[in-house]
Amino acid sequence: QKSKYHMKNNEHKIKLFKGHIFHKRYGKIEHSFKNKIVSIFINLTSLSNGELIKSPLLFSINKFNIFSWRSSNHGLRIKDSKPIDLEKFIKDLINKKNEKDGQYIKYIKLLTFPKVIGFGFSPLSVYFCYNKVNQLIHAVFEVKNTFGDIHHYILKNIPQNGNAQKVLKKMFVSPFYNNNGYYHLMVSHNNNKISTSVEYIMNEKTIFYASMKLKEIKFNNFNILNGIFNLLTYPGKIWVNIHYQALILWFKKLPINNIPQGQVIKYSNAAKISKSKK
DSSP states (O other): OOOHHHHHHHHOSEEEEEEEEEEEEOSSSOEEEEEEEEEEEEEHHHHHTTOOOOOOTTEEESSOSSEEEOGGGSTTOOTTOOOOOHHHHHHHHHHTTOTTTTTTOOEEEEEEOOEETTBOOOSEEEEEEEOTTSOEEEEEEEEEOTTSOEEEEEEOOHHHHOSEEEEEOOSOOOTTOOSSSEEEEEEEEETTEEEEEEEEEETTEEEEEEEEEEEEEOOSHHHHHHHHHTTSOOTTHHHHHHHHHHHHHHHTTOOOOOOOOOOSSOEEEOEEOOSOOO
């Protein structure tokens, strides 16, 4: 039976979350940082169905505003393209290996970072696929790098395979890491809280860990402006911080890998973690 929260939850087409991201590098040269952030959570099924999505005056979809979001920045990542149907794109990804995998999806939501006065970069966006009883059944991690590439890591059948699943690293993200390891990807959505994590493992050792922990706040003009004034977000914050942290690592004399040629296939299916690496 659905809770009152879940009934109310389904009525909201878009939400605002705030929290923090945490990154830590392990090894001979350790490095970590923690940043406050704001994120948006969009019901793509409502958008695909042409339903009216109410939002604050300072937020727009596929239009310029103080806060905004464009569908063309996701999926195939085609710049300056027309808005695309992201719900269909994700369902097609889920169904590529087995057409039955997507049959129980009733709606899809996207967690990502908003643009601020037209500027922004989302290195990680996560698609949440739910069934008719509001249970998370699939998730897709959409990972972008600053070199223009994109890859989708697909976590299927979460109730059976778990919220954390294993997948080979297929895309070059940081010049300080190669692609010789694998990820443990985790996603969770409980009531008004969302958390994700990315653990990069090589030779059975964790060499990098990143997490995002968020809590829902009211999506209104006050919180949009408050996020900017308190530096939770500002134009290009994520992009600026990526390069700032890379500069620190460069000063620490970490070796830099050459950028490999991008993968032709832009998606990978994760698998159940059979046992702990420890």
